[in-house]
Amino acid sequence: MPMGESPDLISDLPQSILENILTRLSLRDAIRTSVLSTKWRYKWSTLTDLMFDEKCVAPSTDRAVVETNLVRFITGVLLLHQGPIHKFHLSTSFLQCRPDIDQWLLFLSRNGIKELVLELGEGEFRVPSCLFSCLKLTRLELCHCEFDPPKSFNGFSSLKSLNLHQILVSPEAIESLISGCPLLEFLSLSYFDSLVLSISAPNLMYLYLDGEFKDIFLENTPKLVAISVSMYMHEDVADFEQSSDYNLVKFLGGVPLLEKLVGYIYFTKASPIQLFPLEEESFDLFERDYLDYKLPRLETVRMTDVSGIRNELEFIRFLMGTSPVLEAVVVTSSLSDKDARMEMVVELLRFPRVSPRAQLLFLQD
């Protein structure tokens, strides 16, 4: 190298450092380094993590222009790329349903994709079948898609994290998908309607549910560590209470490792607590029979929108009575009436606590 003025500072650093630097830049900046010098021309092309969003292209008031530019950009990047692609993130509301996305997914499926995040705009993009042949997937996140696995699909054997948001899919498909991913550790299902689900995932550690669930059954989740459930109410409360046979203990079937339970909005409104398939709701039985049941690691419980109805209170009582290491129960009330709130608080304070350190915390909205 001719040492004229000053030598090149950076181009001769080892490739691992340069990739480290380039991954910390936005994809657009990383690609722009290719005009720096001959050595830098293709340094970006071996990046394994590609994150695309609308900031990759010049902003414009015309949506169609942004869309076409973005499509062209992504296609160009994929074509110029060399080597495997491990992460592909696409989060933009500008792209909805396009055949280009199918082609990109096909390309990725041939290049060893491991992490796929696809957050598209509103519009039912139907996930192509090539996705189901990406067997190295460890993380899958889909948003606003239509998910229809073929009959020969047996699940992603390496999948560890699954996040489905507003997906059009049949419940059987989800169940078989979950049971077909033995290594699944993180599961998040949101924006579903009337879902009846029985979750069987031996390695599942984090469960996040958000939507209108009719019945959730944690059938086989021995390693579950944290649960966060947000449920949405039907229009008619009365109907809901009568029609559903939501069973909390069924819900919390076997979760010995549970450490954190978060319940948002109407979590327990529709749940007549039944420990055993008994007809009557008898609190004495209640007290007596669940002493054997323990949530030995539960440390934090958080409930929002508690409005003091029986089911909720019973649930909290249940939790407090079965968690020897409980540290905090945080309750946020949705009651506006001060008196009603006071009643609820009094009621809650009565409950016996198994854990000596348990604290009952009330947060005001």
Add this chain to the structure above:
Amino acid sequence: MSEADMAIIKPEMMMKSYIWLETTDGSIQQVEQEIAMYCPMICHEVLQKGLGAGSSKNCAISLPQRVNPAMLSLILDYCRFHQVPGRSNKERKVHDEKFIRMDTKRLCELASAADSLQLKPLVDLSSRALARIIEGKTPEEIREIFHLPDDLTEEEKLEPLKNLMDDPRIRLLNRLYAKKRKELKEREKLKGKEVEERVDERSVDDLLSFINGKDHKVVKTSKSKKKNRKRKEHKNKVSHNLHSKQQGVQIVDETASSLGGVSNLPSMEEDIFSLKTDSEDGYVDDGMDPVLKEMLDREVEDFARRLNSSWVLSSGQERQPVHFSINGNGATRRLTAFQVMLGSLILLMVFGWQVPEFCGVTRKVIMHSPSSPHWWISTVKGNSRVRISGLTGTEGGDEWFDLFNIILDEASGLPKFDNVPANREELVRDDSTQAAERAYNRVERALTSSILSFLTLVAPMY
């Protein structure tokens, strides 16, 4: 493992233990062990080589090349801070931010040194700092900061992905480049085609002549005889071409000798040609032969063209036979067409006088009466009858008179003319009138024939 070792070490020696580190420039430093062990690479070295390593000046641990003393002290400062367990995350972050504030050159060196010592947190930290320097800057700025050479061509810089903002310009450029590339390719293809075409034709001809030659004569393997045969056949073909093209040009075999330079060329060509066919695979001397052939063909063409043009200009020269190359058709064809038109024009002009007579076109006859000073111009059809017109008088009318015996046409009755002499026998055509006639007619004919010939000239063009 290392913890166990360190646990063993610590209780034994109450004072701090030191490790000796040696950088590539030979300088040896003494460093507290626990600090040095924070670097995985040093740790491994110590464990691999046993506890004796680095314990004295003599067996100091040698550090990788990229770690110079300045960087080593920086890294050790970093390690000194972070290996203390009691610090909170926030403290560490604050320290890191301050630590990383240095000029770009040192940052790069630091990243490199940390990487060779396998100190990942420091590598990440320095990479993050470098990324922060790079992001948001224009290429020129980045090049200046890192002293990068600007050695990409303009074309390379403008690849479609890089400048999304300048789409139409890049598209235009790409189109132009594509066009240029196409042109270059086509030119090369043409060149290749020409060479190949010639080669192919020759080989077919050769085969045919060879076959023909075989039928007539005994096959002799000697090259010279083949050559002669080919030459004659070739000449015959050439003469055939010439005969069909021009009239009255004779090619005699003896003219071969008078060709001089021209004859040498075809013979040379045939030499090469025979060489080609004699070799097993016809394309052994690829590089040389087609090029030479091309050159020779071109020379021959030029010569032929020159000869052709000289023949046309001086019509009637028979001496120089013309060697037509097979590919010289384009230029010579145009010449002969022009010649034809020119010739026809001349012919028309020359013979245009005769044509009207043969075609029966009318001509004017001038007569006069000796007794009066008047001349009469009349139109004559054919040779025998005269029609005196324009002598209208009060009633007018045309009369037919026989030219030689001016006889009144009986059918029309007695004309009533003013100026016609009463005695029509007096209308004569004598020498003066005939001279005038001829002059008059000549002029008229010239005019009509020139117009006709012009029309005939123009018509074939369309």
